[in-house]
Amino acid sequence: xxxxxxxxxLKPKDVAIFSGDINQVIADLIxxxxxxxxxxxxxxxxxxxxxxFFKYSxxxxxxxxxxSRLGCLESSVPQPTLDYIEALGLMFSMFKTSMYAxxxxxxxxxxxxxxxxxxxxxxxxLFKFSQIHVDNKLRDIQCRxxxxxxxxxxxxxxxxxxxxxxxxxxxxxxxxxxxxxxxTTAFTLSWAVYLLAxxxxxxxxxxxQILKNLGExxxxxxxxxxxxPLVRALLKETLRLFPVxxxxxxxxxxxLVVGGYLIPKGTxxxxxxxxxxxxxxxxxxxxxxxxxxxxxxxxxxxxxNFGSIPFGHGVRSCIGRRIAELEIHxxxxxxxxxxxxxxxxxxxxxxxxxxxxLTPGEPIHVCFVNRK
Ligand code: HEM
Numbered sequence: 172x173x174x175x176x177x178x179x180x181l182k183p184k185d186v187a188i189f190s191g192d193i194n195q196v197i198a199d200l201i202x203x204x205x206x207x208x209x210x211x212x213x214x215x216x217x218x219x220x221x222x223x224f225f226k227y228s229x230x231x232x233x234x235x236x237x238x239s240r241l242g243c244l245e246s247s248v249p250q251p252t253l254d255y256i257e258a259l260g261l262m263f264s265m266f267k268t269s270m271y272a273x274x275x276x277x278x279x280x281x282x283x284x285x286x287x288x289x290x291x292x293x294x295x296x297l298f299k300f301s302q303i304h305v306d307n308k309l310r311d312i313q314c315r316x317x318x319x320x321x322x323x324x325x326x327x328x329x330x331x332x333x334x335x336x337x338x339x340x341x342x343x344x345x346x347x348x349x350x351x352x353x354x355t356t357a358f359t360l361s362w363a364v365y366l367l368a369x370x371x372x373x374x375x376x377x378x379x380q381i382l383k384n385l386g387e388x389x390x391x392x393x394x395x396x397x398x399x400p401l402v403r404a405l406l407k408e409t410l411r412l413f414p415v416x417x418x419x420x421x422x423x424x425x426x427l428v429v430g431g432y433l434i435p436k437g438t439x440x441x442x443x444x445x446x447x448x449x450x451x452x453x454x455x456x457x458x459x460x461x462x463x464x465x466x467x468x469x470x471x472x473x474x475x476n477f478g479s480i481p482f483g484h485g486v487r488s489c490i491g492r493r494i495a496e497l498e499i500h501x502x503x504x505x506x507x508x509x510x511x512x513x514x515x516x517x518x519x520x521x522x523x524x525x526x527x528x529l530t531p532g533e534p535i536h537v538c539f540v541n542r543k
Contacts, residue, residue, distance in 0.1 A: 173486075173487075173490065175330070175335045176344055176490060177490055179329060180326070180493055181493065182493065183396075183493050183496070183497075186235075186393070186493040186494050187392070187393035187497070189234075189235050189325070189497060190391075190392035190393045190501065192235065192325075193235075193497060193498055193501050193502075194501060194505075195234070196227065196230045196231045196234055196240075197227075197501055199244040199245075200223070200227045200244060201505065201506075203223060203226070203244045204217060204223070204509075204510070208539060213515065215538040215539065215540055216515040216517055217536070217537060217538075218517065218534065219536065220361050220364055220365075220534075220536070221531060221534065221535060224356070224358075224360040224361050225353060226243040226248075227243075227244065227357070227498075228355075228356035228357040228360070228498065229243045229252075229349075229353045229357075230242075230244055231356070231498045232353060232356070232491070232494060232498070233349060235325065235494055236345055236348055236349055236352075237305070237307075237308065237327055237345070238324055238325045238328060239307065251300065254296060254300070255300040257296070258292075258293050258295075258296025259293075259297065261292065261293040262294070262297065262350070263354065263527070263528075275287055297346050297349070297350055298342060298343075298346050300346075301342050301345040301346040301349065304345070305338070305342055305345055308327050308328065309331060309338075312324075312328060312332070327341070348490070348491060351489075351491060352491045352494065352495065354528060354530075355416070355495065356499060358530055359410060359413070359415060360502060361535050362409050362531065363406065363409040363499070363503060364535070364537055365521060365531070365535045365537065366405075366408075366412070366460050367405075367507075367512045368512045368513055368514045368518065368537045369460075369514060369518075370460055373405075373460065373461075373462060374507070374511070376401065377399075377405055377462070377507060378507050378511075380399050380400075380401045381402070381507055381508060384399055385399060385504065385508075387508060388508065389508075390505070391500075393497055393500075393501075396500045396501075396504075399504060400466055401462060401463070402503055402504055403465070403496075403500065404462035404463060404464075404466055406500065407465045407479070408461065408464065408465060410481035411448045411454065411478075411479040411481070412448070412460060413523055413529055414444060414445050414448065414479070414481040414529060415481070415529055415530075416481070416483075417443060417445035417528075418441055418442060418443045419441075419442050419444065419483050420440060420441045420442065421439075421440050421442075422437060422439050423437060423440060424436065444478070444479060444481070447479070448478055448479045453476055453478025453479070454476065454478060454479070506539075508542070509539075509541070509542060510539040510540055510541060511540045511542060512537055512538070512540075513537065513538040513540055514537060514538070515536060517536040518536050518537055519533055521534075521535055
């Protein structure tokens with residue numbers, strides 16, 4: 172089932188076609204920032220940027236998945252979207268409890284009802300939302316076919332027409348992808364602007380490269396991203412320092428010998444790449460924010476470093492990686508074209524906190540100063 176999806180969004184060129192849709196969402200993001208600035212006491216500070224980037228990520232990923240807009244960045248967010256956000260909030264607030272809810276034996280559920288009840292309530296809310304959007308698309312496709320039109324479209328249309336997945340499988344995959352694609356992207360963008368605000372020199376270097384290679388107002392598409400390698404390096408460095416999923420796991424499929432230790436088949440392995448990301452052996456001066464460490468300077472440089480694998484690795488690695496990268500690269504380029512990102516008197520040092528996901532431990536507040 173996963174391979175059907177994977178073959179449609181595996182490579183950067185597969186998702187490049189979504190640049191136009193994402194840019195429309197970015198235009199709304201920028202408008203929203205102007206509105207928030209106009210409401211701020213100092214006319215510059217956007218408080219809790221994660222709230223903003225949550226809406227951007229949800230709108231962006233839904234645009235690709237459902238081929239429709241949700242209105243997350245509007246001043247008045249539509250009710251079904253608010254209901255979804257509530258279900259998602261419930262899912263994450265219950266993360267630890269609900270993670271174990273699936274493992275509670277049936278006989279125990281009436282005795283300890285809350286975890287299972289909440290688990291079902293949040294998943295039902297998330298499924299319902301996907302179902303509405305998938306069904307809308309199916310109706311739309313049917314109408315167009317009845318009119319004798321040639322139907323072409325994006326991801327969902329392709330899945331429906333391809334008939335490789337059942338309707339239930341499409342609901343399930345869309346639900347999971349939307350769930351997996353919102354907070355992950357939002358936290359990463361929040362950390363990226365936080366790091367840029369706290370490292371003005373780095374920001375200036377990245378901005379200069381954008382200015383030189385793309386220009387002040389050119390709206391970038393996926394084909395422009397390789398022209399600004401520092402933007403790609405910025406994302407890698409952000410995810411090295413703050414990997415949203417700080418650890419990962421696998422069960423060995425055969426006996427393995429690693430570093431002289433025998434690991435028998437069937438062993439559950441946990442890898443904390445948050446820890447390996449901070450090892451000087453893997454990344455010299457590992458605690459420092461230095462995006463340029465990811466730039467290839469000569470043919471002998473190895474910039475792929477397994478010390479940091481924020482999207483996982485192998486056949487079960489993140490299926491939405493290319494979508495996330497597109498959303499983040501294009502957003503960062505345009506944010507830097509429009510604004511200088513600065514700390515404000517409200518900006519505090521923000522520690523990372525782990526509760527399932529690695530999240531900012533405090534709200535991030537930064538200034539978006541208009542560029543002349
Ligand atoms: C910065 C953003 C993101 C990060 C850091 C991230 C990270 C990850 C990681 C570490 C995994 C586990 C991989 C493994 O076990 O090897 C994963 C799985 C997954 N991700 Fe992402 N992700 C991001 C964005 C997205 C987006 C935008 C989507 C959907 C559009 C998505 C959909 C998924 C799905 C469906 C899985 C499960 C894959 C499977 O089990 O086959 N992710 N992600």
